[in-house]
Every structure is written in C-alpha cells, then in structure tokens.
Amino acid sequence: MVSAGIKPGVPVILRELEPSSEMFKQGASLRVTGILQSYDMDSATAVIKDGSVSLKIDTQNLRDVSFRTNSAYQFIGELQIHADNEAILQARIGRNVDGLDLNLYQSALLIQREQEAKLRSSRRT
Amino acid sequence: MGPPLHLVHIKILAADLLSLTVLQTSRPSFLRRGRTVTRAELVGIVVSRDRREKFLRFLIDDGTGCVPCVLWLNHQYLNANVSSELSASDPNAEMALKMSEEVCLGTLLRVRGKIVMYRGAIQIAVRDVVLEKDPNVEVLHWLQCVRLAKECYDLPPPSAPGAT
Numbered sequence: 001m002v003s004a005g006i007k008p009g010v011p012v013i014l015r016e017l018e019p020s021s022e023m024f025k026q027g028a029s030l031r032v033t034g035i036l037q038s039y040d041m042d043s044a045t046a047v048i049k050d051g052s053v054s055l056k057i058d059t060q061n062l063r064d065v066s067f068r069t070n071s072a073y074q075f076i077g078e079l080q081i082h083a084d085n086e087a088i089l090q091a092r093i094g095r096n097v098d099g100l101d102l103n104l105y106q107s108a109l110l111i112q113r114e115q116e117a118k119l120r121s122s123r124r125t
Numbered sequence: 126m127g128p129p130l131h132l133v134h135i136k137i138l139a140a141d142l143l144s145l146t147v148l149q150t151s152r153p154s155f156l157r158r159g160r161t162v163t164r165a166e167l168v169g170i171v172v173s174r175d176r177r178e179k180f181l182r183f184l185i186d187d188g189t190g191c192v193p194c195v196l197w198l199n200h201q202y203l204n205a206n207v208s209s210e211l212s213a214s215d216p217n218a219e220m221a222l223k224m225s226e227e228v229c230l231g232t233l234l235r236v237r238g239k240i241v242m243y244r245g246a247i248q249i250a251v252r253d254v255v256l257e258k259d260p261n262v263e264v265l266h267w268l269q270c271v272r273l274a275k276e277c278y279d280l281p282p283p284s285a286p287g288a289t
Contacts, residue, residue: 006173008139011188031188065231074260076172076186093172093186095231100260109188112267115274116140116189123144 009076009093011109014050019085026081032057032089033074033097033105039067045088048073050102056088065094072097128277130157134166134237135278138270139190142167143247145240153242160282165249166237167192168257168266171230181225185236185249187263193248194236196225224254233257235266 009031012023023030032055034048044060046067057075059065067073077091135157142165146156155162169187179199184191198221227234238251257263 006184006186006191008186008188008191009170009172031186063230076170093170093231095170095233097260101264104261105264108264108267111271112138112189115138115271119141119144 011112013106013109014048014053014055017053017055017079017087024079024081024085024087026079028079029076030079030089031074031076033072033100033102036067036069036071036073038069046073048075057094058088058090059094061090061092062094065096068096072100072102074100129161130278131161131163134164135162136166136266136269136273137278138267139167139169139185139187139192141189141270141274142192142240143190145247147242147247155240155247158279158282160278163240164238164252165240166235167249168233168235168263171228171232171234174228174230176225181228183228185234187266192236193243193246194238194251195243195248196221196228196251196254198222198225224251227254227256233260233263235262 007029009029010023011031011033014032014034017024017032032048034050034055037047037049037054039046044058046057046059047054048057057077058080059067059075074095074097075089075091076093077089079087080090081087141157145162148154148156167185167187169185169192171183172186172191173184175182179197181196181198183194183196185194198218233256235255235257236249236251237253238249241248241250
C-alpha cells in the first residue's frame with residue numbers, strides 16, 4: 001500500500017551510527033549498507049559489517065531476500081535503540097548489493113549530502 | 126544561459142523534485158530556479174507498491190526523498206477520457222503491464238515520466254521503467270544529478286538578468 005507517510009531511508013555509513021551522532025535517533029529512517037557476517041534464522045536477525053563497525057538488522061518483515069554470508073546487503077528501516085545504546089535496524093526493505101563499489105558509494109554519498117545541504121540553504125534564502 | 130529544460134527528462138534527486146515551485150495555472154506547471162521543467166528521471170528503490178485495476182502506484186526512495194509514481198494500466202479508459210494527454214511516447218497497455226512487473230519491493234529502478242500534481246502533491250506519471258541490476262547505477266545517478274545541477278540546471282533562464 002503506497003503511503004505518503006513513508007519517510008526516505010537516509011543513507012548512512014555504519015561508523016556514523018555512534019550514540020553521539022545526530023543520525024543515532026530512536027525511530028530514525030535509515031539506509032545502511034554492509035557485508036553480511038551472520039544470520040540467525042530463529043530470531044531473523046542479521047549482522048552486517050562495514051570496516052570495523054557492525055550493526056544488527058531485524059529482518060522478520062522482509063520477504064524474498066535470501067541471505068548469504070560475505071555478500072553485501074542494503075537495508076532500509078527504522079532504528080530501534082535499546083538499553084546501553086544498543087541499536088538494531090528494523091528493516092522494511094532489503095536487497096543484495098554484491099558488486100557495489102563501497103568506497104565510491106561512500107564518497108558519492110558525501111557529495112550528495114553537500115548538494116542536499118546547498119539545496120536546503122537556497123530554499124531558505 | 127541555460128538551454129530549455131521543458132523538453133527533456135531532467136535527472137534529479139527526490140528532494141529537489143519534491144521542492145519544485147508549482148505555478149497554479151489552468152494546468153499546473155513546475156519551476157526549478159525559474160526554469161520550467163516538465164519531465165524527470167529518478168533512480169531509487171521501490172519501498173511501497175499498490176496495484177489497482179487501472180493503475181499501479183509506487184514509491185521510489187533515492188535516499189533524499191520518497192517520490193510517488195503512478196503507472197497507468199487501463200489504456201482503454203485513458204483513450205476514452207483524456208486522449209488529448211496521450212502522445213506517441215506514452216506506453217501502450219502491453220508495455221505498461223510489462224513495466225508493472227518490474228516494480229517489486231526492494232528493486233532498484235530507473236523511472237522516467239511527466240511531473241504532475243495529485244491531491245496537492247508532486248508525483249510522476251510514469252512513461253518508462255527500467256530494472257537496474259547494477260547497484261552502482263544509483264551512485265552514478267547521484268553524481269550525474271549533482272553535476273547536471275551545477276553545469277546546466279542551475280544556470281539562469283534566458284529571460285533572467287545576467288543571462289547571456
């Protein structure tokens with residue numbers, strides 16, 4: 001069902017998701033990318049990693065996504081923050097992104113953010 | 126002075142598209158920094174899908190915004206009621222049905238179409254849909270949008286002061 005209330009998943013790099021970051025907010029809609037380290041079928045929980053940082057993904061709402069360790073995945077969903085600032089992304093969209101140049105992706109993301117900031121400031125003037 | 130943009134599908138990010146200036150004329154028109162735009166090309170992930178008898182409605186998320194898109198399927202209905210809107214470049218019923226099958230949750234799509242207003246919100250009336258299997262295509266689109274904005278779309282319109 002198409003809903004006007006669906007927020008875009010803001011792309012973030014996993015190392016940006018630390019408690020002091022402005023993106024680290026309960027319920028924030030995010031898009032995360034990383035290599036699948038493990039998948040627990042019982043809890044439908046995946047762990048993705050980018051560099052030295054990992055993030056848990058709740059995949060129970062996903063359909064038609066097959067999980068292979070060491071493959072690259074991208075998830076869109078909402079961040080749930082539990083005690084001790086432990087975070088898990090409740091995914092509503094997931095896809096395999098094998099072949100994605102992660103370094104280029106992260107560089108392009110910074111350029112895209114600059115453009116968005118420029119657009120926002122031009123709207124204010 | 127920038128070239129006219131109203132005849133091309135401008136490559137644009139969702140945030141930019143959704144913040145176009147809308148002129149409420151007899152048929153709404155859309156301005157980007159004073160220049161009329163009528164068609165857009167987006168690349169993003171399908172995050173929502175609603176199939177009805179006469180149309181398929183879906184949302185494309187490119188990381189900067191979610192753009193509502195509508196793909197009309199009932200071309201008999203269209204022909205009978207709004208034939209003045211159709212042109213040779215509109216998809217026929219068979220093409221539209223085939224394109225609708227590409228629209229699945231989680232897929233990366235390139236969507237091109239006309240910028241329209243529906244219930245006060247900007248949306249895309251889809252002309253074509255391409256399934257993009259290479260995830261790097263989205264990255265390329267981001268960079269193309271930024272470059273084209275800087276080198277082409279942000280140039281002043283022909284009538285603006287300072288335009289050469």
